[in-house]
Amino acid sequence: MPIAPATPLPHRKVLRSWLLPVSAKNTGIALTLTLTDLALFAACMAAAVLADHPAVQVLMSLLAGFMIARLFILGHDACHQSFTAHRRLNRWLGRLLFLPSLTPYSLWDVGHNIVHHGYTNLSGFDFVWQPATLEAYERMPAWKQWLERAYRSGWAPWLYYLVEIWWKRLYFPSKTVMPTRRGIFVADSLLVSAAAVAWIASLVIAASATGQSLAWLLVVGFFLPLLVWNGLMGFVVYVHHTHTQIAWYYNKKSWSDANPFVSTTVHLTFNSFFGTALHHIMEHTAHHVDMGVPLYRLKQAQAILEARLPGHIVIQPFSWGWYFDTARRCKLYDFERRRWTDFSGLPTSQEDAGVLSAPQ
Numbered sequence: 564m565p566i567a568p569a570t571p572l573p574h575r576k577v578l579r580s581w582l583l584p585v586s587a588k589n590t591g592i593a594l595t596l597t598l599t600d601l602a603l604f605a606a607c608m609a610a611a612v613l614a615d616h617p618a619v620q621v622l623m624s625l626l627a628g629f630m631i632a633r634l635f636i637l638g639h640d641a642c643h644q645s646f647t648a649h650r651r652l653n654r655w656l657g658r659l660l661f662l663p664s665l666t667p668y669s670l671w672d673v674g675h676n677i678v679h680h681g682y683t684n685l686s687g688f689d690f691v692w693q694p695a696t697l698e699a700y701e702r703m704p705a706w707k708q709w710l711e712r713a714y715r716s717g718w719a720p721w722l723y724y725l726v727e728i729w730w731k732r733l734y735f736p737s738k739t740v741m742p743t744r745r746g747i748f749v750a751d752s753l754l755v756s757a758a759a760v761a762w763i764a765s766l767v768i769a770a771s772a773t774g775q776s777l778a779w780l781l782v783v784g785f786f787l788p789l790l791v792w793n794g795l796m797g798f799v800v801y802v803h804h805t806h807t808q809i810a811w812y813y814n815k816k817s818w819s820d821a822n823p824f825v826s827t828t829v830h831l832t833f834n835s836f837f838g839t840a841l842h843h844i845m846e847h848t849a850h851h852v853d854m855g856v857p858l859y860r861l862k863q864a865q866a867i868l869e870a871r872l873p874g875h876i877v878i879q880p881f882s883w884g885w886y887f888d889t890a891r892r893c894k895l896y897d898f899e900r901r902r903w904t905d906f907s908g909l910p911t912s913q914e915d916a917g918v919l920s921a922p923q
Contacts, residue, residue, distance in 0.1 A: 568874030572822045579853045581867055585860040590647040592859050596637055596842075597656060604630040604663060611783045612769050624783040628791020629840075631663045635796070636842040636858065638664075642672050643854045658751070662758045664792050667751035670733045670741070680854060684804055684827035686813040686898065691728070691800050694811060694896035697908040712906065717890030720797025721790055728800075729793070802831050802886065803847045805893050807912035808877050813898045824851045830865060830878045838862075848876050 566572065607627035614620045638660030640646040641653040658668045674690075682688035700708065714723040732740055735752045766784045770777040806829045812818035821827075828851045832838075838845055842858045849856055849864035856864045869876055879885065892911035893903045903912040 565871050565873050566875065572825060572872070572875060575822070575824050575852065578824070578868070581871060582849065582853050582856055582864045585863040585867070586853065586856050587860075588645065588648040588857050589859070590649065590652070593637075593640075593647040593656070593857070596859070597660065600630060600633050600637060604634060608784065608788075611788070612766065612780060613773065617779075620783045621787070624787040625791055628788040629795065631788055631792040632795040632799075633840070633842060634660045635664045635666065635792070636844050638666070638668075639671075639675075639844075640858045642668060643676060645855045645857050658754065662755060663788075664796075665729070665734070665755040665759055665789070667733055667748065667755055669745070669747045669751045670736065673741075673743075674728075674732050676854070680851065682818075683823050683851060684809070684811045685815060685818045685823070686811055690732070692723070692805055694893070694903075696898060697895050697904065700895055700906065712894075715890060715894050717887045720801055721794035722797075724797030724800070725793045728797075799841075799844065802879075802881075802889075803829055803845075805829075805889060806877055806879060807889065807892055807903055810901045810915070811896050811898065812901075825868075825872065825875055826877075827851075828877070830869070830876055832878060832880050 572578070604627060607623050607630050610623035611620050611627055614623060637646065638657045641657035641660060644650055644653050646653050646656060654668070661668050661671065679689055679691050686693055695703075695711065700711065703711065713719045714727075731737075734755070735749070738744070741748070762785060763781070766780045767777060769775070769784070770780045804827055809827055809829060810821065811827075812821065812823075825848060828848045830848050831845050833841075833845060843861040844850070844858065846861040846865035849861050849868055852868060853864070869878065892905070894906045894911075895904045895908065896902075897904055897908075897910065900910075900914045902910050902914045904910050
């Protein structure tokens with residue numbers, strides 16, 4: 564029976580029980596997706612380096628960046644242990660699939676699986692696109708205010724992800740950011756460093772063999788694909804949890820009472836082609852309710868939740884108009900009134916927007 568919008572939600576365990584029929588992992592599907600996307604990535608990279616016309620090289624470089632995102636999504640599932648039915652295979656596949664995005668597996672595991680999924684939109688814990696208050700913004704030095712404005716302009720998700728997530732938290736993070744020091748963190752950072760060195764070395768060899776400019780090949784064969792990847796990743800994590808109807812919290816009890824596994828996540832809808840092209844990662848409410856649902860079953864899982872929870876899930880059809888309007892409105896956050904504001908502190912969303920009923 565559907566749960567009416569004004570009715571308190573059941574416990575997360577109940578929500579997850581609804582998804583059990585679509586939670587089975589299929590190693591054959593996972594390996595097929597892995598081999599297919601690795602082959603497509605290799606083909607795009609080869610064309611970006613070897614194509615006769617610069618315009619074709621740029622196009623294939625952009626597609627290679629998109630393929631990095633697809634490979635990362637597969638690795639993301641493997642890191643959640645929801646890709647294949649074998650834990651060790653998931654760990655090794657995750658590391659392999661993360662290499663094109665230069666993502667250290669173990670550090671992503673901690674930052675994403677434990678912190679982001681464990682404390683989604685809880686200020687002081689979840690660091691992904693965490694909004695500042697007006698008071699905190701006014702205390703920032705001028706350069707940091709400028710950077711915050713750039714991040715939230717709508718034009719720089721690539722810069723946000725590159726600096727705030729990858730550089731600060733994933734690639735040899737400092738003790739300030741990651742006080743826990745583990746050998747596997749260093750090993751995984753060294754692994755992606757070795758991958759980057761091998762990648763660049765192959766481009767040096769290709770430049771010599773084909774007589775092309777090394778600088779040009781580094782652009783189309785390394786920097787541009789990674790820039791596209793960073794832009795896609797920054798965009799996706801922004802739109803998943805930033806919306807005028809989505810709340811942030813600084814009080815853990817208020818956050819817990821709001822059933823955050825449902826209330827802090829946006830289901831951004833696209834046409835079926837684009838949703839499939841991104842391996843259904845935009846069916847994001849289902850993923851947060853149960854990280855164990857494989858990506859190749861997320862569409863069915865999301866449909867189950869939306870049929871049973873009408874009015875409880877934020878469903879947003881994508882348009883560039885909506886995206887830039889959200890970027891215009893969602894600059895700072897008033898945690899007392901639970902509403903978004905602009906950089907002057909003027910409210911841009913309704914008070915207590917996104918606050919749902921507590922679980923029974």
